[in-house]
Amino acid sequence: MDMAAIAVSILIVGGLGAALALLLVVAERYILNYGEVTVDVNAGERELKLNGGTSLLEALTSQKIFIPSACGGRGTCAYCKVKVLDGAGPLTPTEGPYLSPEELKEGVRLSCQVKVRTDIRVEIPRDLLAVQEYQATVERVRELTYDIKEYRFRLDDPPDMDYIPGQYVQLFTPRYKGNKEEVYRAYSISSDSQEKGVIELIVRLVPGGICTTYYFEHVNEGDRIRLNGPYGEFHLTDNDRPIIFIAGGSGMAPIKCMLHHMVNTQNARPAIYFFGANTTRDLFMLDDMKAFEAKLPNFRFVPVIARPDESPGWEGETGLVTQAVERHVTNAGEAEAYLCGSPGMIDASIKVLEGLGLTADRIFYDKFA
Amino acid sequence: MKRSEDQLRLEQILRSDQIVSGGFIGDDPRMVEEIIEQDLATLEHLGRTKEEIALRMAEITEKGKAGLGTYAIIDDRLEAMVEESRGSLPCPFPDKANAQKTVTVARDRHTHEMLRWSDLSIHLIGKHAFFQGTGSRYRLDPRRLVEMIFE
Numbered sequence: 001m002d003m004a005a006i007a008v009s010i011l012i013v014g015g016l017g018a019a020l021a022l023l024l025v026v027a028e029r030y031i032l033n034y035g036e037v038t039v040d041v042n043a044g045e046r047e048l049k050l051n052g053g054t055s056l057l058e059a060l061t062s063q064k065i066f067i068p069s070a071c072g073g074r075g076t077c078a079y080c081k082v083k084v085l086d087g088a089g090p091l092t093p094t095e096g097p098y099l100s101p102e103e104l105k106e107g108v109r110l111s112c113q114v115k116v117r118t119d120i121r122v123e124i125p126r127d128l129l130a131v132q133e134y135q136a137t138v139e140r141v142r143e144l145t146y147d148i149k150e151y152r153f154r155l156d157d158p159p160d161m162d163y164i165p166g167q168y169v170q171l172f173t174p175r176y177k178g179n180k181e182e183v184y185r186a187y188s189i190s191s192d193s194q195e196k197g198v199i200e201l202i203v204r205l206v207p208g209g210i211c212t213t214y215y216f217e218h219v220n221e222g223d224r225i226r227l228n229g230p231y232g233e234f235h236l237t238d239n240d241r242p243i244i245f246i247a248g249g250s251g252m253a254p255i256k257c258m259l260h261h262m263v264n265t266q267n268a269r270p271a272i273y274f275f276g277a278n279t280t281r282d283l284f285m286l287d288d289m290k291a292f293e294a295k296l297p298n299f300r301f302v303p304v305i306a307r308p309d310e311s312p313g314w315e316g317e318t319g320l321v322t323q324a325v326e327r328h329v330t331n332a333g334e335a336e337a338y339l340c341g342s343p344g345m346i347d348a349s350i351k352v353l354e355g356l357g358l359t360a361d362r363i364f365y366d367k368f369a
Numbered sequence: 370m371k372r373s374e375d376q377l378r379l380e381q382i383l384r385s386d387q388i389v390s391g392g393f394i395g396d397d398p399r400m401v402e403e404i405i406e407q408d409l410a411t412l413e414h415l416g417r418t419k420e421e422i423a424l425r426m427a428e429i430t431e432k433g434k435a436g437l438g439t440y441a442i443i444d445d446r447l448e449a450m451v452e453e454s455r456g457s458l459p460c461p462f463p464d465k466a467n468a469q470k471t472v473t474v475a476r477d478r479h480t481h482e483m484l485r486w487s488d489l490s491i492h493l494i495g496k497h498a499f500f501q502g503t504g505s506r507y508r509l510d511p512r513r514l515v516e517m518i519f520e
Contacts, residue, residue: 015374070455070456071456071457071459074459076456076457076458076459076467077455077456077457093465094465178386178390178391179386179390180385180386180387181386181387185455185456186455204452204454206452206454206470206472207472207485207506207507208389208390208391208487208506208507209389209390209454209470210386210389210390213390213391214390248437248438249438249452276437276438276439277439278438278439278440278450306436306439306440307439307440320436320437320439321437322437341437341438342437342438342451342452342453343453344434344437344438344451344453345437345438348437
């Protein structure tokens with residue numbers, strides 16, 4: 001057989017395979033009719049009737065049950081885990097790497113990868129059932145640094161959100177010039193939870209990021225946006241232990257929200273907040289922090305600059321944020337720590353805090369991972 | 370040049386905004402195969418392989434993480450800052466790989482000349498010899514990259 005014949009054979013077989021795959025996709029979407037199926041949530045707490053054929057994540061979203069998801073249903077963020085008791089079908093290869101042996105045993109699945117073809121029974125944490133979708137108006141955009149902005153949203157419908165300081169929302173990004181995908185991205189709330197009808201977020205530009213590019217380049221004051229929430233279990237505990245806050249960049253958001261809460265509740269816990277930045281150009285909200293120091297007599301803000309050589313006039317703390325923690329913290333054994341930032345920063349902080357005598361069960365964090 | 374369905378589909382994904390804003394090719398009029406071929410020729414001329422480059426980039430990223438979001442010293446000439454965001458990005462090539470949303474900014478300590486890459490860039494170069502098209506936010510010119518990270 002000559003080369004041409006081999007090439008033709010390969011093309012024919014490849015073409016047939018591609019055509020069959022395409023046919024299956026089209027059939028699944030347009031021809032197959034699964035009819036009406038029932039999604040039972042939490043043993044009868046909610047019973048959803050819908051047409052089969054979509055992913056479980058889409059099915060739940062269509063019924064206003066919002067499961068966190070940051071990858072647009074591609075099975076890459078692993079946020080949308082849901083316990084499926086019955087009717088999920090076989091595990092897909094995409095899901096395997098994201099599920100621990102314990103989760104597999106319990107029937108946990110990535111809801112974006114589970115197709116709803118028959119009746120299905122799921123268990124969803126009760127706090128997720130309280131998540132709502134909000135229409136909002138951009139009331140103010142404040143430039144905090146060259147790559148960080150604060151967005152203040154006025155909630156239109158529903159007009160208010162009950163959230164616990166430390167929680168986050170998912171910000172919707174529609175299709176726009178340069179982006180054909182609708183996506184949600186998670187951002188911690190930075191506002192004062194006592195201020196009704198308002199949500200503030202701190203967003204750092206990720207070059208090429210679909211959501212941050214949209215908000216930095218296309219969203220202005222007066223524009224309408226969409227978000228859903230609240231989500232997350234990062235929050236202050238209710239005790240009198242001294243607090244060590246550690247954050248960097250947009251990790252400022254949930255800590256600022258917690259500080260508002262401490263002011264509102266006249267919380268007298270001793271608290272020290274280490275904030276790491278590269279240069280003074282990367283520092284922001286210094287006035288807000290001063291105001292917190294004035295209102296909370298036992299609170300101290302410690303900005304730490306890694307590059308004093310590029311920060312003329314800087315006389316404050318220098319080095320890595322963890323080095324400043326080592327220099328200043330003397331009461332770790334009795335304290336609690338709240339961390340927000342990149343996985344690297346959090347891992348390094350945990351190591352330092354444990355070295356200073358803080359036990360792992362008293363270190364709480366929100367990783368950007 | 371005759372192109373298979375797979376090649377056409379790949380080019381469509383790379384030119385789209387499906388994974389990153391602005392896509393992976395930008396305003397580059399060349400086909401993906403041409404971009405890869407020309408960049409590989411440059412590498413050959415420079416006496417470097419895609420694997421060597423990816424390895425060195427990954428090493429710089431790893432060392433840069435020690436700066437906890439600020440610049441960390443890599444060697445006598447380089448420093449690097451690593452910024453991590455929530456989530457991961459899928460590889461646009463059909464290999465099911467995923468990369469954390471991590472961006473490394475490598476900077477010459479003396480001239481302050483900078484280059485930026487993501488974890489996905491490292492994978493695209495090491496596995497697919499794809500340095501991205503001109504106009505893409507994450508295009509890395511092989512000559513400039515080699516000069517920056519090796520010399």
